[in-house]
Amino acid sequence: MAHGWTSFAAIGDSFTEGVGDPRPDGTFRGWADLVAAGLAQAQPGFRYANLAVRGRKFGQVVAEQLPVAVRMEADLVSFAAGGNDALRPRFDTQALIDRMDRVVGQLRTSGADVVLFMFPDMSVRLPLPGVLKPRIVAMNQAYTEVAARHDAHLVDLFADAALHDPRLWSDDRLHLNAAGHRRVADHVLATLGVTDRPAPAGSTQLHPRWPARRAADLRWAGAHLGPWLHRHARGRSSGDGIRAKRPELSASGFGTG
Incomplete structure (x- = not known):
């Protein structure tokens, strides 16, 4: 059974912001909006905030978003961060693990129920799987x-x-598309006891021939990998100048459309 939450604050990076699932007006929807809409169906006046900003690393999420979420006193908070850290050459696994415990402890002490994630395996789509998967x-x-x-x-x-x-997944191989965000939302709602588990995967994996795979890899590298490397070599982020899409808890504007 669902807990009966009255408010939900989502914090994190592009995964939680909803990048890859654009609305007709160019804003992003994403799994967190879908989860909020699902929870609101059983809770009149349900309020939702989304503080996530694309490109943010773990430390930035903690410094910029965690205090805001705690002050909101939402009774449900999702936390998903670390994916952008894992993509960097220097990655201190133990330091990140130690911070995770403190962050979740702080959220739980505030009285919030907390949603955490085990990340999907990005190494099946991105370079250097031997580095990324561990x-x-x-x-x-x-x-x-x-x-x-x-x-x-x-x-x-x-x-x-x-x-x-x-x-x-989107063409950039890094962000979920609308169908992917819908799948994640289904997992979250099931974990919270709101809906049943999504159906197991069937024979959905595509296996194009080697020439087609290599051609697709080259197109992806030119369109996405090259610009990403160039941006980060300059110390820039996709989130520069981007603000949270829902900086306050609100009871409107997060329907499924």
């Missing part, structure tokens, strides 16, 4: 342990084979 596994193990220690809700996206399907 980092993802380490973060997922840490989130699992922290969730158990603080009695947080843990959404396991790593085990969902459907999220290996490229048709659930």
Whole structure:
């Protein structure tokens, strides 16, 4: 059974902001908006805030968004961060793990129920899988342990084979598309006891021939990897100048459309 939450604050990076799931007006929807809409169906006056900003690393999420979420006193808070850290050459796994425990402890002490995530395996789509996958596994193990220690809700996206399907991802291979965000929302609502679990993945994985894969890789590198490397070499972020899309708890504007 659902808990009966009256407010939800989502904090994190592009994953939580909803990048990859654009509305007709160019703003992003995403799984957190869909979860808020689902929770609101059973709770009149339900309020929702989304503080997430694309490109933010773990420390930035903690410094910029965590204090705001705590002050809001929302009774449900989602926290998803670390993916951008894992993409950087220098990645201190243990330091991030130690901070996870303190962050979730602070949220739980504030009285909020907390939603955490095991990340999907980005290494199946991105370069250097031998470097990236161990980092993802380490973060997922840490989130699992922290969730158990603080009695947080843990959404396991790593085990969902459907999220290996490229048709659930944007062309940049980094952000979910509308179908992918819908799948994540279904997982979150099921974890919270609102809906049933999404159906297991069927035979959805595409296996194009080698020439087609290489051609697609080259197009992706030119359109997405090259600009990403150039931006980060200049110390820039996709989130520069971007503000949270829902900086206050509000009871309107997060329908499913």
